[in-house]
Amino acid sequence: MDVELIIDDVPVTAAAGASLLDVARCAGRDVPALCHHEAVPAIASCRLCLIEVRRPGRDWVQLTTSCDYPVSAGLVVVTNSPRIRKHRGMNLELLLRRAPDAPVLRQLATQFGVTRARFAPVTDAPLPDCILCELCVRVCCALDYNALAATGRGHDKRVGPPFGRTAAKDCVGCGSCVEACPTACIPMADTATTRTIWGRTFELLTCVRCGRPITTKAHAAAMAAGADLPVKSTDLCEVCKARLTSERLASPRR
Amino acid sequence: MSGVFSDPGALSRHRDVLVATEDTRHKVVAVCGGTGCRAQGAMKVFDALCTEIDAHGADRTVGMRATGCHGFCERGPLVKVLPEGILYEHVQVADVVEIVEKTLLGGEVLERLLCEDPVTGQRYRREEDIPFYSHQRRIVLRDTGQLDPTSIDDYIAAGGYSALVRALEMGPTAVLEEVKRSGLRGRGGAGFPAGRKWEACRSAAGELRYVVCNADEGDPGAFMDRSILEGNPHSVLEGMTIGAFAMGAREGYVYVRQEYPLAVEHLDLAIEQSRALGLLGDAILGSDLSFDVRVSRGGGAFVCGEASAMMASLEGRRGVPHRRLIHLSEHGLWGRPTNVNNVESWANVPLILLNGAEWFRAIGTEGSPGTKIFSLVGMVNNTGLVEVPMGMTLRQIIFDVGEGIPDGKAFKAVQTGGPSGGCLSADKLDVPVDFDTLVAEGSMMGSGGMIVMDEETCMVDVAKYFLRFLASESCGNCTSCRDGLSILHDLLGDITEGRGTRETIALVEELADTVEATSLCALGTSAVNPVLSTLRYFREEYLAHVDDKRCPAGVCKALISFSILAERCNGCTLCAVRCPQDAVVGEKKQPHTITQELCIKCGICKDVCNRDAVLVQ
Numbered sequence: 001m002d003v004e005l006i007i008d009d010v011p012v013t014a015a016a017g018a019s020l021l022d023v024a025r026c027a028g029r030d031v032p033a034l035c036h037h038e039a040v041p042a043i044a045s046c047r048l049c050l051i052e053v054r055r056p057g058r059d060w061v062q063l064t065t066s067c068d069y070p071v072s073a074g075l076v077v078v079t080n081s082p083r084i085r086k087h088r089g090m091n092l093e094l095l096l097r098r099a100p101d102a103p104v105l106r107q108l109a110t111q112f113g114v115t116r117a118r119f120a121p122v123t124d125a126p127l128p129d130c131i132l133c134e135l136c137v138r139v140c141c142a143l144d145y146n147a148l149a150a151t152g153r154g155h156d157k158r159v160g161p162p163f164g165r166t167a168a169k170d171c172v173g174c175g176s177c178v179e180a181c182p183t184a185c186i187p188m189a190d191t192a193t194t195r196t197i198w199g200r201t202f203e204l205l206t207c208v209r210c211g212r213p214i215t216t217k218a219h220a221a222a223m224a225a226g227a228d229l230p231v232k233s234t235d236l237c238e239v240c241k242a243r244l245t246s247e248r249l250a251s252p253r254r
Numbered sequence: 255m256s257g258v259f260s261d262p263g264a265l266s267r268h269r270d271v272l273v274a275t276e277d278t279r280h281k282v283v284a285v286c287g288g289t290g291c292r293a294q295g296a297m298k299v300f301d302a303l304c305t306e307i308d309a310h311g312a313d314r315t316v317g318m319r320a321t322g323c324h325g326f327c328e329r330g331p332l333v334k335v336l337p338e339g340i341l342y343e344h345v346q347v348a349d350v351v352e353i354v355e356k357t358l359l360g361g362e363v364l365e366r367l368l369c370e371d372p373v374t375g376q377r378y379r380r381e382e383d384i385p386f387y388s389h390q391r392r393i394v395l396r397d398t399g400q401l402d403p404t405s406i407d408d409y410i411a412a413g414g415y416s417a418l419v420r421a422l423e424m425g426p427t428a429v430l431e432e433v434k435r436s437g438l439r440g441r442g443g444a445g446f447p448a449g450r451k452w453e454a455c456r457s458a459a460g461e462l463r464y465v466v467c468n469a470d471e472g473d474p475g476a477f478m479d480r481s482i483l484e485g486n487p488h489s490v491l492e493g494m495t496i497g498a499f500a501m502g503a504r505e506g507y508v509y510v511r512q513e514y515p516l517a518v519e520h521l522d523l524a525i526e527q528s529r530a531l532g533l534l535g536d537a538i539l540g541s542d543l544s545f546d547v548r549v550s551r552g553g554g555a556f557v558c559g560e561a562s563a564m565m566a567s568l569e570g571r572r573g574v575p576h577r578r579l580i581h582l583s584e585h586g587l588w589g590r591p592t593n594v595n596n597v598e599s600w601a602n603v604p605l606i607l608l609n610g611a612e613w614f615r616a617i618g619t620e621g622s623p624g625t626k627i628f629s630l631v632g633m634v635n636n637t638g639l640v641e642v643p644m645g646m647t648l649r650q651i652i653f654d655v656g657e658g659i660p661d662g663k664a665f666k667a668v669q670t671g672g673p674s675g676g677c678l679s680a681d682k683l684d685v686p687v688d689f690d691t692l693v694a695e696g697s698m699m700g701s702g703g704m705i706v707m708d709e710e711t712c713m714v715d716v717a718k719y720f721l722r723f724l725a726s727e728s729c730g731n732c733t734s735c736r737d738g739l740s741i742l743h744d745l746l747g748d749i750t751e752g753r754g755t756r757e758t759i760a761l762v763e764e765l766a767d768t769v770e771a772t773s774l775c776a777l778g779t780s781a782v783n784p785v786l787s788t789l790r791y792f793r794e795e796y797l798a799h800v801d802d803k804r805c806p807a808g809v810c811k812a813l814i815s816f817s818i819l820a821e822r823c824n825g826c827t828l829c830a831v832r833c834p835q836d837a838v839v840g841e842k843k844q845p846h847t848i849t850q851e852l853c854i855k856c857g858i859c860k861d862v863c864n865r866d867a868v869l870v871q
Binding site: 048065094 | 555557572574576577579725726727728729730731732733734736737738739740741744761764765767768771772773774
């Protein structure tokens with residue numbers, strides 16, 4: 001069901017229940033967020049996507065995060081105000097302690113005028129530059145591998161293999177976590193034939209035509225098992241699959 | 255035991271039999287078996303009493319009970335003799351023979367074991383004469399010091415489960431109306447009207463719904479819920495069963511901390527006993543009510559007391575709060591309508607049903623009816639568990655029930671509401687304690703922790719202590735709470751260690767503002783209360799730390815030094831002998847001095863000095 005709301009004085013129509021962050025961004029508003037990905041549930045961890053919202057029938061304005069705020073009819077939303085900038089700036093300053101060199105944070109700092117570093121950087125994090133947003137964990141769980149988890153509390157919160165393991169037992173080496181990580185802090189090293197990630201080394205599956213690596217053999221097997229397909233179905237890389245298709249189309253036998 | 259009660263009549267016949275048996279006993283000895291008294295050896299006293307009574311062949315005339323907490327933990331182990339209500343304090347195994355021979359068989363009161371007034375030194379004969387008890391209004395805790403919590407018969411004999419019978423007669427709608435009219439507000443901290451929450455859950459769409467008892471009491475120093483579960487678990491089960499009847503729930507959960515082994519043991523036993531008598535299970539007391547309770551043990555995360563984190567934990571996920579735009583009463587455990595109340599709220603329910611909403615409303619204040627249990631701890635003469643009517647002033651609780659500050663020191667502050675509550679200064683002592691007033695004064699009711707501080711407490715140090723607790727208990731989800739709290743803790747560390755400036759205070763205020771404004775759950779939004787309330791009421795103390803590099807209370811080691819007043823010192827050498835650093839030097843019978851370079855500011859010299867000659871500044 002579509003509902004009407006107002007974002008920064010502009011009437012907007014959106015699907016009820018959609019993430020207010022997605023809706024605001026679709027409406028062309030620049031709302032920063034590091035822990036948000038439309039494919040996984042929001043946990044509102046980074047606290048940057050702050051907005052001000054007034055619900056119909058209420059006379060007070062609430063400062064809140066937009067990624068986990070479901071759209072409903074009659075909301076009046078402001079995405080930029082002195083109050084928002086003040087708190088967003090402070091949370092950005094806090095995140096910069098954890099990932100002072102991450103390009104995405106440097107860019108946001110410039111954009112939002114955060115020039116000071118008043119707090120000592122975090123030096124004891126096992127995963128430098130990690131902002132603990134759990135996108136890696138959420139992506140891994142959404143793919144049903146459940147190889148990663150958030151553990152610990154407060155300053156000691158960690159993401160990675162659960163139960164204090166150094167190697168992620170259920171990891172298949174798909175690299176989706178690396179793809180999702182906003183600060184690119186997850187180490188993944190590929191050679192011509194192997195991939196090392198989360199304390200494990202996987203054999204790579206190479207394309208039968210061109211020899212380029214496709215993904216790990218473990219990942220291919222997991223995908224084939226999940227889709228109930230023979231493992232063979234994934235032995236071509238994307239480029240060769242496309243080429244093969246065009247070759248077939250061009251084939252005179254057709 | 256008489257098998258399953260097929261109807262309310264069977265329950266009341268069983269009660270009649272129990273009461274008749276009790277009548278043949280002339281006396282009952284109630285030994286406090288609460289955790290505090292157990293730690294002080296109460297169960298050894300209990301065993302010795304049983305053996306001694308048996309040896310005198312008096313087991314038919316004297317009943318023995320290891321009960322729940324009597325509340326006066328300061329004086330444990332406690333032994334109460336009923337029906338006279340004689341209360342003996344600090345009872346040791348060595349006292350047992352005398353108690354049995356003189357008091358139980360001879361009817362003589364042992365003067366030396368009676369509770370002594372910390373102020374006047376007077377000894378009180380009966381429990382109700384002791385100021386600690388006489389200023390209280392114990393309704394929820396009434397039976398915890400009388401009943402054996404492992405015996406359902408004790409509970410039934412004392413009228414237990416008759417509130418459930420009354421509820422079944424009234425019907426669910428009337429029960430709900432009664433609870434609504436009583437004005438009962440949630441005792442877990444927020445003070446939300448229980449009746450309104452029940453109504454929302456009852457009218458939410460769906461077949462399945464749950465009632466949950468929040469027993470994840472995590473505040474340092476708080477043991478209200480623990481004591482109720484340990485001392486009277488059936489009162490909670492009866493309350494939950496009545497709630498389930500009113501809301502139409504068939505299943506209930508008690509989420510209790512793993513660190514409360516005795517509470518879990520007594521609760522498990524109580525559930526087992528209730529099932530055996532048909533007070534839990536299908537067709538309870540022959541009615542069409544079916545309800546059962548399961549115990550879920552938490553791993554000791556403070557944040558799991560937050561309802562959405564608790565739901566996650568109950569479902570087997572990591573206990574992390576999440577946004578609740580839809581109330582739990584509509585979308586709670588496994589997406590079903592769920593009602594969460596804490597232990598003390600549930601324990602109030604049978605009392606309301608039995609005595610009526612008007613009786614309940616007559617206690618306490620208009621906006622906050624009933625009583626509230628506090629764990630009164632810190633620098634107060636009578637520490638322990640107290641239950642007082644809402645609206646009693648802080649002064650009455652601390653100076654009448656608690657009988658003031660030990661060693662004649664001055665009151666400085668009281669912290670209410672647990673770690674994320676606020677510290678109130680002496681000029682707030684006449685504030686009535688109820689949900690709304692405390693919030694207006696910058697603190698909160700919380701679940702009922704009350705920590706009293708004397709003049710030798712440094713408020714910056716106190717704020718730092720609570721922040722350390724909260725920073726380590728933050729679930730780590732929100733940037734603002736996870737990192738903000740640990741930085742705030744470090745900034746306060748700068749202030750207490752002499753590195754702070756006025757800019758540090760400004761930065762503390764700026765950061766605290768963001769933590770409060772942008773954290774997801776109540777842990778984060780209220781975690782800055784200890785800092786903000788101490789800055790509000792004790793700002794000069796912060797300024798003394800940063801401007802003069804001085805700790806007025808003499809607590810912050812980096813900012814204090816110890817010296818000996820020559821005119822008071824008589825050279826007794828006591829401090830010199832005890833100093834672990836050999837920092838005190840001086841000839842016998844001559845004034846001593848402290849070598850500052852060696853002094854580690856442990857304070858032993860000040861503690862041992864008989865002439866008050868050690869100066870801290």
